[in-house]
Amino acid sequence: MDVITGGTGQVAGGTRPQTGPALETHGLTRSYGARVAVDSVELLVERGVVLGLLGPNGAGKTTLIRMLSTVLRCDAGSFRVAGVAHTDPVRIRRAVGVLPESAGYPRGQTCEEWLTLHARLFGVRRRDARALAARLLGEVGLEDRRRSLIAGLSRGMRQRLGIARALVNDPEVVFLDEPTLGLDPFGQRQVLDLVTRIAREHGVTVVLSTHVLDEVEQICDRVVILNRGRVVADGTMAEVVRRAAAPREGRLEVPADHRARALDTLAAHHVPAEPGANGHLGMVRLELPGDVAPEDSSAAALRCLLDAGVPVLGFSVEGGRLSDAFLRVTRGDGDE
Amino acid sequence: MSEATRTRPATTAAAESPWLVMAEQELRDLWLSGRGLAVMLAHTTLLSITTYLIATNQELNFLEQREAVALTVQVTVAVGGLLVVLVAADAVSGERERGTLETLLLTPVPRRSLLIGKGVAAMSLWFGAFLLALPYLWWIGRDVGTFGSAAAGTFLAGTLLALFLTGVGLLVTTFSQSNGLSLALSFFLLLGLYAPHQLPAEASRGWAGETLLKLDPFTSALLYLERLVINAHTLTQDLPLLVVPALAAAGILTLALALAGRLSLLPRSG
Ligand SMILES: Nc1ncnc2c1ncn2[C@@H]1O[C@H](COP(=O)(O)OP(=O)(O)O)[C@@H](O)[C@H]1O
Ligand SMILES: [Mg+2]
Numbered sequence: 282m283d284v285i286t287g288g289t290g291q292v293a294g295g296t297r298p299q300t301g302p303a304l305e306t307h308g309l310t311r312s313y314g315a316r317v318a319v320d321s322v323e324l325l326v327e328r329g330v331v332l333g334l335l336g337p338n339g340a341g342k343t344t345l346i347r348m349l350s351t352v353l354r355c356d357a358g359s360f361r362v363a364g365v366a367h368t369d370p371v372r373i374r375r376a377v378g379v380l381p382e383s384a385g386y387p388r389g390q391t392c393e394e395w396l397t398l399h400a401r402l403f404g405v406r407r408r409d410a411r412a413l414a415a416r417l418l419g420e421v422g423l424e425d426r427r428r429s430l431i432a433g434l435s436r437g438m439r440q441r442l443g444i445a446r447a448l449v450n451d452p453e454v455v456f457l458d459e460p461t462l463g464l465d466p467f468g469q470r471q472v473l474d475l476v477t478r479i480a481r482e483h484g485v486t487v488v489l490s491t492h493v494l495d496e497v498e499q500i501c502d503r504v505v506i507l508n509r510g511r512v513v514a515d516g517t518m519a520e521v522v523r524r525a526a527a528p529r530e531g532r533l534e535v536p537a538d539h540r541a542r543a544l545d546t547l548a549a550h551h552v553p554a555e556p557g558a559n560g561h562l563g564m565v566r567l568e569l570p571g572d573v574a575p576e577d578s579s580a581a582a583l584r585c586l587l588d589a590g591v592p593v594l595g596f597s598v599e600g601g602r603l604s605d606a607f608l609r610v611t612r613g614d615g616d617e
Numbered sequence: 618m619s620e621a622t623r624t625r626p627a628t629t630a631a632a633e634s635p636w637l638v639m640a641e642q643e644l645r646d647l648w649l650s651g652r653g654l655a656v657m658l659a660h661t662t663l664l665s666i667t668t669y670l671i672a673t674n675q676e677l678n679f680l681e682q683r684e685a686v687a688l689t690v691q692v693t694v695a696v697g698g699l700l701v702v703l704v705a706a707d708a709v710s711g712e713r714e715r716g717t718l719e720t721l722l723l724t725p726v727p728r729r730s731l732l733i734g735k736g737v738a739a740m741s742l743w744f745g746a747f748l749l750a751l752p753y754l755w756w757i758g759r760d761v762g763t764f765g766s767a768a769a770g771t772f773l774a775g776t777l778l779a780l781f782l783t784g785v786g787l788l789v790t791t792f793s794q795s796n797g798l799s800l801a802l803s804f805f806l807l808l809g810l811y812a813p814h815q816l817p818a819e820a821s822r823g824w825a826g827e828t829l830l831k832l833d834p835f836t837s838a839l840l841y842l843e844r845l846v847i848n849a850h851t852l853t854q855d856l857p858l859l860v861v862p863a864l865a866a867a868g869i870l871t872l873a874l875a876l877a878g879r880l881s882l883l884p885r886s887g
Contacts, residue, residue, distance in 0.1 A: 352722045352882045374725045381723075385716020389650045390642075398642045402724040404632045446720065 301364035303328045303454050303486035304349065308358035311344050318344040320510035321358070326488070326503070328453075331480050333497030334490040336507035337611050342490040343382045345507070346456045349488075350379045363453040375403070378447030382458035382490075386439055388432035392418055395431060396446055403450040417445040421475060437468030444475060454486045455479065461496060469493075473500055494604045504603070506610050513610040522606045531569055531579050533586075534595035537562035546589040552582045563594065635726040639734025647704070647738050657745050660696050664753045667692055671757060686758040686767050687846040689750060691839065694775045697746035698807060701739045701779045705786025706803035708735035709880060710796040719882055729877040732791070736783045736870075743779035747772060766852055770845040773852070774838040777862040781834050782807065784869030791876065794884045810835040834862040 304326035311319045319341040326332055336342050347353035349362055351370035360367045363376035387395060396414035397407070405413060418424050421441040426434065434442065440460055447455055457476060461469040477500050480487045491497060497504055497518075504521045506514035514521045533554075535543045540556065543565055547554040557564025569578040579598055586593055599605070647653040671685040709732075712718040721731055750771070755764045786803050793799035814836045830836045841858040844850045 347719075347882065350723060352719055354881075371725045374723055377723075379719075379723050381716075381719040383716060384720060387646070387715075387717055389646055394642075394645075398638065399720065399724065401633060401638045402635055402721075402726050404725070406632065 299328060301361060302326055304362055306360040309348060309355055309360055310357040311348055311355050317510050322512055328486050329484060330503050331487045331501045333501035333504045334488055335497060335504060335607060337492060340507040341510040342507055343458055346458050346490060350377050350456055375450060376453045378450060378452030378455045380443045380447045380457045380460055384443050386431045391428050391430055392423055392442055393427040396449060399446050400449040417448055421445045437464050437471060440472055441475060452485060456488045458490045461493060476500060494607055498603050506607060508611040522603055530599045531567045532597050532599060533565040533567060535563050535591055535593060539591050540565060543586060543591045546586055546591060550585045636730035636733040639731055640737035643735055643738035644741055656700055657749060660746050660749055663692060663696060664750060668753050668757060682758055682761045683763060683847045686754060686763050687843055689753055689757055690767060690771050690842050690846060693746055693750040693771060694778060697743040697775055698778055698782050700742040700746060702782040702786045702803045702807050703800060704742055705736060705739040705783045706790045706799045707796060708787055709790040710793045710799040714796040722882055728880040729874050732787050732874060732877050736787055739783050740779055743775060747775060763846055767846050770842055770852055774841050774859060777859060777866050778834060778838050780866035781862060781869055784866060784873045787873040788869060791880050814839045832861060834865040837861040
């Protein structure tokens with residue numbers, strides 16, 4: 282797995298002046314009617330980072346990205362993207378590339394035509410625009426689709442085309458809003474690999490919105506978790522998990538006729554334990570203290586069982602992963 | 618990526634005008650996708666049927682040739698206007714509904730340029746409808762020598778009406794909740810503006826009614842064409858009648874472009 286480390290050292294060429302952090306928001310707020318979608322969000326994101334923007338459905342990820350990319354105005358607060366203040370939306374648009382959530386594509390245009398159009402709308406001359414389109418299509422693995430109508434592309438190909446479009450202006454900050462939504466595992470893999478490669482080769486800051494935690498664990502340096510429009514966790518992966526992870530839990534499997542003895546033994550050693558879930562007569566759930574590394578506490582619990590002659594058929598530790606932290610800070614909130 | 622690929626997009630003064638880029642793409646989408654050609658085919662069919670009916674009527678002496686030319690002119694203006702308003706009414710709300718508006722709003726192009734580009738494409742349908750009508754106008758009026766003035770007058774008055782309808786469509790589409798609403802609203806506006814002209818004879822209206830009707834750009838423009846073709850007036854004789862369509866076109870286009878800044882991703886907010 283490629284992990285992109287922070288810092289601006291990777292900015293290829295390093296030709297453009299980069300002033301200020303990639304993103305900076307203060308009290309950013311937006312409501313739809315009475316519903317507050319984004320609520321006083323404070324963010325500071327350094328350049329060159331791949332940021333995972335997490336949150337359940339309806340958390341406000343799309344609204345936040347739309348405000349930062351200037352297609353939606355904010356009700357209150359201020360922000361800077363790539364060093365440009367929100368009061369200068371045209372310059373922000375020149376500095377960002379966006380793959381909007383469930384973006385539509387003009388079905389009647391070819392891939393090359395569409396990319397060329399957008400490059401030209403960013404001020405690239407026609408001839409250069411066509412060359413740029415060809416290069417970007419190559420970069421996202423669609424070189425043999427240049428002349429294909431967009432209508433004939435698979436969902437995964439369209440997403441990659443959308444990512445190519447987000448790069449036509451050589452952006453400093455790239456926002457990808459749920460880029461893997463609705464893709465099969467192979468398509469998801471391709472898109473994530475592409476995102477990783479873009480971050481590395483273009484030296485851009487990437488904000489990846491998703492509710493698929495695996496994706497974030499695989500490619501992000503930093504995580505922000507939104508819930509009901511508020512930032513509920515913010516930091517490196519390790520920090521977020523450490524601060525928010527649920528009490529860790531062990532799942533133990535013993536032969537059914539040994540379960541009572543296993544429970545007694547654990548109780549005698551002050552390990553909180555209870556019979557495991559429905560019907561599995563050999564399952565035991567035990568709670569591992571959060572202040573000790575899970576390896577150590579589980580080793581102690583297992584040792585006492587083995588010493589007491591209880592046969593252990595299986596053992597696994599739960600918790601301590603991003604998904605636990607996520608569930609903990611969002612408490613299962615969300616639109617669905 | 619190589620160094621060369623990292624050059625920032627050229628944004629010098631010599632760069633292409635965004636409205637032109639937009640118009641070029643819209644024209645291509647409209648005419649190369651077959652949509653434009655399909656409606657032109659429908660227009661030709663309609664003109665052919667009209668001409669056939671006129672020809673058979675003339676044999677029976679029911680229709681003067683001048684009246685026949687006037688009828689063809691009306692059909693052309695009506696069809697052209699309908700096409701223009703429907704395409705203009707799709708400009709923003711259609712993109713919004715198809716999910717393609719956001720990527721356009723993400724470009725640094727001013728909203729106004731997006732609208733102008735789309736307006737140009739809508740206008741092209743009028744020019745198409747007009748060009749197609751020319752052979753019919755020539756053939757139907759071949760004995761009365763009206764072709765030159767009928768063609769010039771139709772072009773003049775029809776273009777003003779098309780501009781007006783482009784403005785109507787763009788204004789409606791920018792603020793409509795849905796594309797269906799935008800199309801329906803524009804269509805009924807067109808009907809409402811076209812209907813007064815179809816009211817019974819001028820004489821029965823009285824002075825006040827007459828004046829009121831002339832405030833309808835359609836009625837004025839069609840009256841101009843009627844006098845030009847049927848009464849054999851010159852092109853300049855009734856120019857004052859075109860003042861209302863011209864002012865209406867200028868006014869509504871100005872309004873549509875002035876409000877373009879309010880164009881937003883979500884209707885009625887942003
Ligand atoms: N156009 C809209 N009109 C009204 N409410 C909206 C609109 N878009 C989003 N919302 C509401 O705002 C909240 C945040 O939505 P969104 O930003 O789409 O969240 P996410 O992208 O995290 O799923 C949700 O409660 C959603 O219902
Ligand atoms: Mg979303």
